[in-house]
Amino acid sequence: MTVPKIEFRNVNLRYFTTKGETLALKDINFKVEKGEFVSIVGQSGCGKSTLLSLLAGLIRPTDGEVLIDGVPVGGSSPQVGFMLQQDSLFEWRTIVENTMLGPEIRRHNLHEARLRAEGILKRYGLGDFLESKPSELSGGMRQRAALARTMCLQPDILLLDEPFSALDFQTRLSIADEIGDIIRKENKTAILVTHDIPEAIAMADRVIVLSRRPGRVKSIHPITFPSHGEERPGSFAAREATEFPAYFNTVWEELEVHVE
């Protein structure tokens, strides 16, 4: 058996504040294979973003292990790219300079990094905006620039922490579709954290539902669209697929959303 790309093995996470001790994640166990796209859904505060911080090496688990290619995560690695809710483009830098931030921090060869950054931006339809400031771009373009910045370090794992939630609905649909497409084409392993159930289903091969705090893996749902044949449809088309409503209902019920 091959080693999974990502594995959470018996992970607990506790943190301490002056107000007390909180168990944020309990007994987390799951694997993600190379090239797979997994969505994680759960209610606010269930620790889903914390899972990504563990993978990115920003925090350490209290117990258990977080493994990438079978090796425990020991700190931030250029192999892991992170996309946050805010695009957080630096407004004092041009788009191409923003894209080169990763290689600059990692002290790579800047000439090569620039060529790579320009190539990525052109592929993402931002070729005319290399020297623009972020303020000159629309929300969707900014998010694409943020993806370019993440891709510039050539990660093979992408962590997406609600990267579309700051966008308006239409932009959100088309950007999610585009970015999902790019990630699949480049055969990256991706984990998307979101509270948007349709988005989670439309983009992923599997949806993991987390329980309320302390977050546990409540259920895992493989998402397939036999009505579309072998090829997995893009996230836009997936929303129209006949299987979609059933997935939605299942995940919705699992989430036990209570409106108080």
Add this chain to the structure above:
Amino acid sequence: MSSNVKAIVAPSAEYRAWLAAQRRNRLLIIAAQVGLILALLVAWEVAPRQHWVNPMLTSYPSAIWTAFLEMVSSGELGNHVMVTLMEVVISFALAMLFGTAIAVVLWMSPGLERVLDPFLVVANALPKIALVPIFYIWLGAEGSIYAVAIAVALFITILMLYTGFRQSDPNKIKLARTLGATRSQILGKVILPGNIHTFIATLKANAGLSLVGVIVGEFQASKEGLGYLIVYGSQIFRMDMVMASIVILGFISLAIYALIQWTETRINKPSGRV
């Protein structure tokens, strides 16, 4: 994507009338400002001359102008202005330099900041002017001027910059961390460039404060400079000399402020395209 949509249609009569009204408004405000200055100058000139007020106490514009010309032609004014300017520029630069360095050190070591925080707050609240006699005894005439000017500006520099650093966008910091940035890289790539505006605001606050520090320092100790001229003038009851010096001080602070303003617009101008 560009928002520069040019109207091809000719502007309507209403729009042109609105523009004209806007222009009229602006002119009215400028006229009112000029009028106010003129009225003040006229009142200041007439009242003492008519002996409605004592000219010994208030002097008046034409006398101040004469005093100004006298001091210029004797060459002493240039010297006094240069001395004060030098002191302001040097202490201003040193306060910014030390203040920035200390703010950076505090940001780099949060533990140190937590220890020093109450001391900084007290040092900032303390009226530094009260230290002038001590500085005079410790450092002599010349040194005490610089010391008080730096002391006046230093703590506010540290506090303003450090507060700005602390309020930097946490998302940008997190992003830099996900890309593998060390603390000093976060400082260089996120904190400092993200705080240019804090830096400019601090420059503006300090320009005034350094001037205050220098003048007070000169009051106590100096044989040269505008502060000295003001004290000397008042001792020999030459109000024209005192007032002329104060007007010059006003122009100096205006000039410094304009210089900072100019720098700020230069920085804000988007680079790369005109």
